[in-house]
Amino acid sequence: MFSPQGPSLRELGVQALSSVERGYDLLAPKFDHTPFRTSESIVGATANALAGLGPFDRGLDVCCGTGAGMRVLSSLCQGRITGVDFSAGMLAQARSAYPDARWVRADARALPFTEDADLAVSFGAFGHFLPAERPALFEGIYRALRPGGLFTFAIAAPPPLTSVWHWATLGFDVVMRVRNAVWRPPFVMYYHTSPVPALCDELTAVGFTATTVDLTDLGRYRDGSPRYRLILARKPPTDPL
Numbered sequence: 001m002f003s004p005q006g007p008s009l010r011e012l013g014v015q016a017l018s019s020v021e022r023g024y025d026l027l028a029p030k031f032d033h034t035p036f037r038t039s040e041s042i043v044g045a046t047a048n049a050l051a052g053l054g055p056f057d058r059g060l061d062v063c064c065g066t067g068a069g070m071r072v073l074s075s076l077c078q079g080r081i082t083g084v085d086f087s088a089g090m091l092a093q094a095r096s097a098y099p100d101a102r103w104v105r106a107d108a109r110a111l112p113f114t115e116d117a118d119l120a121v122s123f124g125a126f127g128h129f130l131p132a133e134r135p136a137l138f139e140g141i142y143r144a145l146r147p148g149g150l151f152t153f154a155i156a157a158p159p160p161l162t163s164v165w166h167w168a169t170l171g172f173d174v175v176m177r178v179r180n181a182v183w184r185p186p187f188v189m190y191y192h193t194s195p196v197p198a199l200c201d202e203l204t205a206v207g208f209t210a211t212t213v214d215l216t217d218l219g220r221y222r223d224g225s226p227r228y229r230l231i232l233a234r235k236p237p238t239d240p241l
């Protein structure tokens with residue numbers, strides 16, 4: 001499917017009936033030939049929006065997959081850049097693309113870092129976390145950042161109710177909920193569980209100052225609303241007193 005180099009329908013079926021970790025291990029060799037990989041336009045727009053917010057020394061890509069976020073970190077960070085993911089298969093693909101980066105296999109809900117980065121990014125990962133799991137994720141990222149550090153991620157704005165994309169993603173979520181109700185292990189992937197206001201409230205609850213900016217490079221809907229926003233979560237600097 002998708003391209004001659006992409007996974008077959010049968011392979012996607014096997015992956016969909018696996019756990020999230022096992023599914024990505026199986027998909028990893030062909031992941032970059034699917035539309036599931038974060039597009040270069042989103043990565044580029046994020047890098048452009050962050051260019052004036054540095055300088056940054058060390059960088060961290062949370063749920064790095066095959067390393068899409070490394071383009072952002074490598075262009076903005078002067079020091080070491082690190083990718084973390086729980087899929088060994090995805091990390092192997094990322095390591096081959098960016099051999100000079102540091103790669104860590106870990107669950108993003110229990111990140112093994114303390115004040116290790118100045119800039120943390122994440123792309124396309126939040127549909128894999130239930131709302132009840134996000135506080136642990138955000139607490140770990142907060143802990144991983146140095147004082148004054150920045151955590152950022154792009155998120156699609158809700159499409160209009162009249163759009164095909166709205167109903168397609170809503171239908172996907174319904175199918176996934178049925179699948180997870182009748183099949184184990186679960187495969188958590190939902191499109192409609194990460195509204196921007198809820199994400200900002202959760203980031204604020206763990207100590208971040210959260211703001212948003214429109215990624216206008218990625219276009220707008222007919223009503224003028226942006227297709228994508230960038231959430232900027234800043235960890236407070238150390239109290240000088």
